[in-house]
Amino acid sequence: MKLAVGFMPSGNDFTEMAEFVKGAEELGVDQVWMPEAYGTDAVSILGWLAAQTNRIKLGSAILQMPARAPAMTAMTGATLDLLSGGRALLGIGLSGPQVAEGWYGQPYTKPIQRTREYIEIMRMIWDREERLSYDGEVYKLPAEGGKGLGKPLKLMFKPSRPLPVYLASLGPKNVALTAELADGWLPAFFVPDRIDVFTDALKEGAARSGRDLSTLDIVVGATIAIGDDVPIDAVRSMSKMPVGFYIGGMGAREANFYNDLACRYGYEKEAKEIQDLFLSGKKQEAMALVPDSLVDSMGLWGDKSRILDRLDVYREAGVTTLNCQVGGSIDARLEQIRRLIELAGD
Structure with missing residues (x-):
């Protein structure tokens, strides 16, 4: 690799x-x-x-x-x-x-x-x-x-x-x-x-x-x-920012390929909630809602x-x-x- x-x-x-x-x-x-x-x-x-x-x-x-x-x-x-x-x-x-x-x-x-x-x-x-x-x-x-x-x-x-x-x-x-x-x-x-x-x-x-x-x-x-001493919570928090931005706001509600991908990964409920928060202007709350398990699996x-x-x-x-x-x-x-x-x- x-x-x-x-x-x-x-x-x-x-x-x-x-x-x-x-x-x-x-x-x-x-x-x-x-x-x-x-x-x-x-x-x-x-x-x-x-x-x-x-x-x-x-x-x-x-x-x-x-x-x-x-x-x-x-x-x-x-x-x-x-x-x-x-x-x-x-x-x-x-x-x-x-x-x-x-x-x-x-x-x-x-x-x-x-x-x-x-x-x-x-x-x-x-x-x-x-x-x-x-x-x-x-x-x-x-x-x-x-x-x-x-x-x-x-x-x-x-x-x-x-x-x-x-x-x-x-x-x-x-x-x-x-x-x-x-x-x-x-x-x-x-x-x-x-x-x-x-x-x-x-x-x-x-x-x-x-x-x-x-x-x-x-x-x-x-x-x-x-x-051995990686600040996991801090790394997760930083990783959630781009993921939340894309799932929540990179596209319209009816046309967001990243939101669709999160659903295909099995995070339908979370993807909808993230998008609802993001599109209502609550961007930080949306990013914080990205599941730990999702970002953990990407890093x-x-x-x-x-x-x-x-x-x-x-x-x-x-x-x-x-x-x-x-x-x-x-x-x-x-x-x-x-x-x-x-x-x-x-």
Whole structure:
């Protein structure tokens, strides 16, 4: 199981971030993943990190598809890969209706077909076998309904490789599409004990393309806090904040994929109560209501024995890359990574 490091979407000290990533690279960490929501974008920061590192892979988690045409994402990914010497990992995702329509002004329609076509177009661009034209249900290239002057074009440079495409997906149809088409999977709030929630969809998608699921890089995030004296209550409290925010408020009442996921994990009652509180303005109360058992199952905290047990659970679930979220000073975070590397090798 490879290790990665990740960050929150905004509010980072970028100089400190670069020092931490350089330290993680020296320890042997394989990847760094940078998200975006409606704060800092992922690509600018990955370019900043590319210039200061040599080996660590640079992943977007995720580039939001409504923000960019497929051609723009293909160009951006290929450019980052060129600048970094072949280290880019292109994570993409649809986001949700609130962000797609409210922030980017793009309709959230035909999400599965849109994703399929988006990936197909990007791979055609990277292949450069012919000038780009595409006649899909969602994307028409050249565009229809304009001046009629659009012409098929070809990427002006040849990428060194087709980029690895990672999909953020949670719902059964999107997870099946991930297993069918993507090189990697970026599931949010992953509970390894409940891989059964996703198993049928993963198998369905893999069967459609005839692939072996062991070739799918499954990258999951986990809060890391290793030690005999870890302040468990404090770690839980910090971990509940993003979980409560997403279950309660990342989406409308009738369209919240994270709330749906919590229900599929067996927390229907809690998910509804968290959402009710959050949408009524009681955000702190909503976050506090996130069950201990839910955040405990998403993290690696506690003494050596518990960490080793949980690492086995992640491995048994098929996780291939653990994206570590760690707190504290640079030295403290790197020490946590070092200790995890030692335990993962036991």
